[in-house]
Amino acid sequence: MPVPYLFKKTLPTKLLPFLILILPGLFFFPLQEVVQGTTSGDIAWRNIETKYTMIHYQSFEDLERFNDKVDYAQDRWGLKRLFSSSGSDNLIDKLNKKVDVLFERVQEILDMRKEMKKVTIKIYHDRRQLHDAYSRIYKKPCRFRAWYIYEYNTIYINVDDLHEGMLAHEMAHSIIDHYLSVRPPSATAEILARYVHSHLL
Ligand SMILES: [Zn+2]
Numbered sequence: 427m428p429v430p431y432l433f434k435k436t437l438p439t440k441l442l443p444f445l446i447l448i449l450p451g452l453f454f455f456p457l458q459e460v461v462q463g464t465t466s467g468d469i470a471w472r473n474i475e476t477k478y479t480m481i482h483y484q485s486f487e488d489l490e491r492f493n494d495k496v497d498y499a500q501d502r503w504g505l506k507r508l509f510s511s512s513g514s515d516n517l518i519d520k521l522n523k524k525v526d527v528l529f530e531r532v533q534e535i536l537d538m539r540k541e542m543k544k545v546t547i548k549i550y551h552d553r554r555q556l557h558d559a560y561s562r563i564y565k566k567p568c569r570f571r572a573w574y575i576y577e578y579n580t581i582y583i584n585v586d587d588l589h590e591g592m593l594a595h596e597m598a599h600s601i602i603d604h605y606l607s608v609r610p611p612s613a614t615a616e617i618l619a620r621y622v623h624s625h626l627l
Contacts, residue, residue: 470484471484474489474521474522475544476522476529476544477522478526478530479546480544481521481549482548482549484551485551486517488549488585489549490517492585492588493517493524495590496524496588496589498594499527499528525547528594529545529601531594531626532626533601535598535626536598536602536618536622538605538606540605542604543579545580545581545597546578547580548580548581549583550583551584551585551586552585553586555584556568556583559582560582571584572584572588572592574596576599576609579600579604581593581599581600590626591623591626592623594622594623595619598622598623
């Protein structure tokens with residue numbers, strides 16, 4: 427069939443003036459997208475290392491909100507809070523204990539205690555930022571309030587929409603997936619993680 431051949435042969439010549447106009451655009455827009463993507467995805471994380479976790483956060487304010495939302499063992503640390511001075515060291519110290527106490531409680535409920543690689547907890551500012559992170563990883567819209575990825579051993583949470591049960595649920599996923607020599611089916615892991623959530627207190 428000569429038509430496609432002719433078509434192929436003549437098309438670039440005919441389109442040359444247009445291509446000259448279009449090409450800079452073709453290079454420019456994808457590049458711009460990449461730059462924008464890097465900017466919004468390039469979060470300057472700060473880290474706190476606890477006994478069992480690596481907490482990644484973006485600002486001291488987020489850390490304060492995280493501390494307020496994760497309302498666990500308050501009776502144990504509440505009295506101390508009354509007499510202790512305020513400040514970042516104090517908050518970090520409190521968070522360290524709280525997160526590790528919660529992690530140990532999850533291990534206790536599951537009866538799964540052993541040396542494990544520290545789980546990373548990524549604290550996002552808000553829903554938009556969390557959903558943005560999800561679509562970067564999965565290339566599709568996010569339907570979740572929080573999630574855990576085994577491959578990165580990372581929990582993704584939004585400090586705007588968080589409570590201790592949610593964090594414990596995601597910690598349970600990490601513990602379950604690392605305790606057993608073979609990862610259980612996802613439905614089984616989910617049942618266990620929900621069990622932890624409902625037996626936290
Ligand atoms: Zn789950």
